Amino acid sequence: MENNTIVVTGGAGFVGSHLIAALARDYPRSRIVSVDNYFTGRRDVHVDAPNVTYLEDSTANINKRWANESFGTPDIVFHLGEYARIPQSFDEPDRVWEYNAWGTKEVVKFCLDNGARLVYAGSSSKFGNDGQDEHLNPYAWTKAKNGELIRNYGNWYGLDYVITYFYNVYGPGQIEDGRYATAIGIFQRQYRDGEPLTIVEPGTQSRDFTHIDDTVAGLLRCAEHGKGDGYLIGAGREWQMLEVAKLFGCEHVMIPAKPGERARGEADNSKVRALGWEPKVALEDYVADFVASARRG
Structure with a gap:
């Protein structure tokens, strides 16, 4: 290019x-x-x-x-x-x-x-x-x-x-506030503000975070x-939303289900891997780094 x-x-x-x-x-x-x-x-x-x-x-x-x-x-x-x-x-x-x-x-x-x-x-x-x-x-x-x-x-x-x-997709620069905020962005803002994390019911719905x-x-x-x-x-791993919230190690509350949401999401990334790509960042490591940094202030 x-x-x-x-x-x-x-x-x-x-x-x-x-x-x-x-x-x-x-x-x-x-x-x-x-x-x-x-x-x-x-x-x-x-x-x-x-x-x-x-x-x-x-x-x-x-x-x-x-x-x-x-x-x-x-x-x-x-x-x-x-x-x-x-x-x-x-x-x-x-x-x-x-x-x-x-x-x-x-x-x-x-x-x-x-x-x-x-x-x-x-x-x-x-x-x-x-x-x-x-x-x-x-x-x-x-x-x-x-x-x-x-x-x-x-x-x-x-x-x-x-x-x-x-x-x-999650990471630095994601939207954290307002109606277009991402799930991880919302969790990060709530954690910093000392609020319980809000999980959309039923909480068992899964996503592949990349x-x-x-x-x-x-x-x-x-x-x-x-x-x-x-x-x-995609990273190629399913995370239930309750599992994601637990990574932050704080309280959570359930909120009503939203219309149009799918139950599961996991990428079959084999076609991208065949081009020589590999995901390098794990969600659990990212959240652990975020939590440690937030605690340090």
């Missing part, structure tokens, strides 16, 4: 900002352009590097916006800039449609028109319950349909693509060597 023009949608988000930092470090002769509408993105995570540029705009406008810029032809597009929360998607279906359906359609067209390689961040929610979980909520459904769109464009028009899937560094490393590996669909970037 050296000497390329690389676009990252959602580049001011949690995963996107870490990805841009890695790209700026590893490919200093490439031009990196972030396109983010700052719905959940933040300006304080911008990467201060001479080869990084930030554009504030919706992915739905990417084709028009790019035509008014002077970046040249894009070579690779990391498409991370979508709506990415399950329970909240029931309350904001129009926003989910705009960001995940319309926006992604425009990104796919952008890649096809420019001959750019598309690296898409799909949703692991589609794999639960023998594939039936993609119908549980507006978020999962639109993400699953985007995967279909991309695969079809590959077959119909020769789109060059690789589809990856994230599994409960550190942000491992996620970015897997994403780059797939971008460089992957082809087609099915790259699950």
Whole structure:
């Protein structure tokens, strides 16, 4: 990816900002352009590097916006800039449609028109319950349909693509407050504030938690060597939410179940491992380091 023009949608988000930092470090002769509408993105995570540029705009406008810029032809597009929360998607279906359906359609067209390689961040929610979980909520459904769109464009028009899937990414920079906060982010904030950890009922639902560094490393590996669909970037271990709370060693309380949540989540990461990737950060080690640091103040 050296000497390329690389676009990252959602580049001011949690995963996107870490990805841009890695790209700026590893490919200093490439031009990196972030396109983010700052719905959940933040300006304080911008990467201060001479080869990084930030554009504030919706992915739905990417084709028009790019035509008014002077970046040249894009070579690779990391498409991370979508709506990415399950329970909240029931309350904001129009926003989910705009960001995940319309926006992604425009990104796919952008890649096809420019001959750019598309690296898409799909949703692991589609794999639960023998594939039936993609119908549980507006978020999962639109993400699953985007995967279909991309695969079809590959077959119909020769789109060059690789589809990856994230599994409960956590680590520095994650959202800790508000309705878009991540599970580990919420637990960390509650622990620091001396509050009991809130666990969504029944607590036996499981997730595969994957550190942000491992996620970015897997994403780059797939971008460089992957082809087609099915790259699950997950640690490969199921954690029940009650088990995760116990790692923090403090009190917890149960809160009512949320709509659209799946029961299980665990990555079959064999396809990414075949590219030479291995997860390096274990959740229990990360939490132990966090707790020790919080106790030191």
